[in-house]
Amino acid sequence: MTDPDVTAGSERSDSGQESTLTVVLAFGANLAIALAKTVAAVLTGSASMVAEATHSWADTGNEVLLLIANGRSRRAPDRAHPLGYGREAYIWSMFAALGLFALGAGVSITHGIQELVHPEPAADYGIAYAVLGISLVLEAISFRQAYRQVRTEAVSADRDLLEHALHTSDPTVRAVFAEDAAALIGLLIAFAGILLHQITGSPVPDAIGSILVGILLGVIAVILIDRNRRFLVGEEASPQLRNAGLRSLLDLPEVERVTMLRMEYLGPRQVFVVGAVDLVGDGAEHTVAEQLDRCEKALEQHPYIRKVVLSLSTPGDPALTPDNR
Numbered sequence: 001m002t003d004p005d006v007t008a009g010s011e012r013s014d015s016g017q018e019s020t021l022t023v024v025l026a027f028g029a030n031l032a033i034a035l036a037k038t039v040a041a042v043l044t045g046s047a048s049m050v051a052e053a054t055h056s057w058a059d060t061g062n063e064v065l066l067l068i069a070n071g072r073s074r075r076a077p078d079r080a081h082p083l084g085y086g087r088e089a090y091i092w093s094m095f096a097a098l099g100l101f102a103l104g105a106g107v108s109i110t111h112g113i114q115e116l117v118h119p120e121p122a123a124d125y126g127i128a129y130a131v132l133g134i135s136l137v138l139e140a141i142s143f144r145q146a147y148r149q150v151r152t153e154a155v156s157a158d159r160d161l162l163e164h165a166l167h168t169s170d171p172t173v174r175a176v177f178a179e180d181a182a183a184l185i186g187l188l189i190a191f192a193g194i195l196l197h198q199i200t201g202s203p204v205p206d207a208i209g210s211i212l213v214g215i216l217l218g219v220i221a222v223i224l225i226d227r228n229r230r231f232l233v234g235e236e237a238s239p240q241l242r243n244a245g246l247r248s249l250l251d252l253p254e255v256e257r258v259t260m261l262r263m264e265y266l267g268p269r270q271v272f273v274v275g276a277v278d279l280v281g282d283g284a285e286h287t288v289a290e291q292l293d294r295c296e297k298a299l300e301q302h303p304y305i306r307k308v309v310l311s312l313s314t315p316g317d318p319a320l321t322p323d324n325r
Helices: 009-044 048-074 088-117 125-157 161-167 171-200 203-232 237-249 285-300
Strands: 255-268 270-279 305-311
Touching: 009 048, 009 161, 009 171, 009 255, 048 088, 048 125, 048 171, 048 203, 088 171, 088 203, 088 255, 088 305, 125 161, 161 171, 203 237, 237 255, 237 270, 237 285, 270 285, 285 305
Parallel strands: 270 305
Antiparallel strands: 255 270
16 A cells, blocks of 8 residues: 555654654643743733633643653554554543633633723733744644645645645644644734734733634634544545555455445554455355455555455446445
């Protein structure tokens, strides 16, 4: 198979390590940013800065959950879980997305509304601008790593970058990419809100900035929640991956044709394959069973294929080609 989610054996380890690096880098950047923004929020009294501090603390907590997701999902199968623990990545990533929605979006919107109802003056704008500038640099460094990983995988998958970020089976990469992109946009919103507060003397733009940051985080959180939900329920493999799997089956010397193929994600870069095949020749029952077993084991040698179950095709079923379903 030659697919971004199903490639050579060493690439699985490399991809997992790069995903961990992406999350660790995001955690370090968000922790430093959260501390700086919190100090700035206390000193300035800016609603937008409070929203940004809340946003960064939410992101920092999320990175911890994403690190747990990375670690637990890569555990080897055992007797209790013969298909492995891959879907744990989506569970922990779901927790992170829910936290972003409740803490990041909820607190930011609530605080912005409170500032509209009971406005408070802001001060020390220079501190706010300095912190926003430093935050922009740190967020850009973190986003660059996530962007580089998503872009590399997107090129291998023959997908657009945003399409791959949305559909990749790795929820940690998707989460960091989305959260860092939202953080950069949020910084610009916060800067505009604080600047307008300083120019006009009115706290309304600042409060609106807080609300807009919250809405942005809410939209990102809903998208992440939906994608994790889909993978938990059972997401079919991408057309590119499925075609690669079909070609691998047809390349086996025992297989004459394939009439049914289903590939479902079990976790990041982990798939479960079910298929129906016609075998070469007309062997006895025990011979056919051995041939099917050899085909299954041959495919399972690939590190991204967790389990393969093959059966014999029903006579008359149309054959599949790499370009149809």
